[in-house]
Amino acid sequence: MFxxxxxxxxDTxxxxxxxxLHLSHLVEEAKQLHNLNTNRALLLSDALLGSVLLSSILDYEERVNLRFHCNxxxxxxxxxxxxxxxxxxxECNENSEVVKQLDLGNNIIPEFQVRSMRSQRKKPNLFEGLTSTKANSLEKALNEHLAASYQMNTVLKISSWIDSVSGKLNAFxxxxxxxxxxxxxxxxxxxKHIDSLPSMKELFLLDNDADVLSKKLIPDITKAVKSINPKFVCSCSQERVENVIVTLPLSELSDILNKAEDLEMKCHYCNKNYIVSMQTITQIYASRNQVNSTNSNEMN
Structure with missing residues (x-):
């Protein structure tokens, strides 16, 4: 597959x-990376589709961060x-009845809370949007979020499914x-044209040629602007992990020191493990404690 x-x-x-957006290879990579069962992978796939599409319409944003919470x-x-x-x-609560039904292929999701955070390029500004919806699909939840959080009319359509021949995850x-x-x-x-469209899965399976798909998606003559290739990229690093440790309250740092063990942290996004040594934690604690003591003396 391409x-x-x-x-x-x-439009002209x-x-x-x-x-x-065609994202099949990337979502299959995410499924394998996180060792997800089919139904959890389909949910993550829809979320990744929404995230890439949302970032593509925000011309001056550096990045878009989305969180979907189901209670x-x-x-x-x-x-x-x-x-x-x-x-x-x-991340799933394995004891949740919703998750158990999800794994069985039953969609009984009661509601979504959608939170978006957008950071502008070379600026400290952070834009945040938060919506709650009774919609039981990510497509509906995202469209309600777009309607509530963006000034210009914006709508998306997404589909994730398993290919009947290869067994691989597909996303469009x-x-x-x-x-x-x-x-x-x-x-x-x-x-009217958008409302008349079938699901993205149906459209894709009829003919997955990009030129054909483009003409079917739009009711007018259009022109291309550009095309880029999405990639699964994680920005985690040892430095970022240690920067997180620096922000912890002194009481939590003290608890970590009392355990007298190197701290192991795993990146949510790529599952990479990082080790922060006791020596590093001790240095962070000493530096933070000294700053606190200085600030206290200045106030007195």
Whole structure:
């Protein structure tokens, strides 16, 4: 099968833009990396589709971080850069009835809470959006989040499924965004077209040629802007892990020191293990304690 792609396009009169995303190789990689069963992998796949599509319409953002919470049953986390470098994970409460039913293939998800955090390039600004929905699919939850959090009309359609021949995970989706001053008749035409589309799985299985898919997704003549290849990339490092330790309260650092053992931490996104030595933790504690003592003396 052809490689993953994120295709950027716009109608020739520049009334709206769209992004078409094939992500099958990346989501299969994530499934294998996290050793996920089929149903958990499908959920993570939908979340990664949404994350890459969302990042693609935000021209000035460095990265988009999404969290999907289902009460205390499970959490899905994703992060995608403007270059479509993405990563994701899913954590489940194994004792949850929702998770047990999910693993059986039964969708009884009661609600989603969707949280998005966007950081701008070369700026400290952080934009955050939070929505709750009774929708039992990530596509519906994301569309409600987009409607509540973004000024321009934006809608996405996503599908994740298992290929009947290869047994591999497949993922395909599209996101549309109306541009400023779009004529009302064009907006209505676009909405009717989107509503008339079958699922992305059905569309993809009919003909997965990118040119054919692009023409079916859009009701007007369009032009290409660019295309990039998404990649599963994790930004974790030893330095980042130690920076997390620096932010811990002194009481927690003290508890870690009392155990007299090197601290082992695992990255949620890529499962890589990091070891922070007792010597490093002792140095961090001593430095933090000295700063606190100095600040206290200055206040007195």
């Amino acid at each position: 490689q993953d792609y994120l295709f950027f396009g716009v 009169k520049v009334h709206y833009s769209y992004r078409m 205390g049953d499970f959490t899905i986390g994703t992060e995608t850069s403007f270059q479509a470098e993405t990563r994701g994970y899913i 989706g599209v996101i549309y965004q109306e541009l400023p001053d779009i004529p009302e008749e064009v907006s209505i035409k676009l909405k």
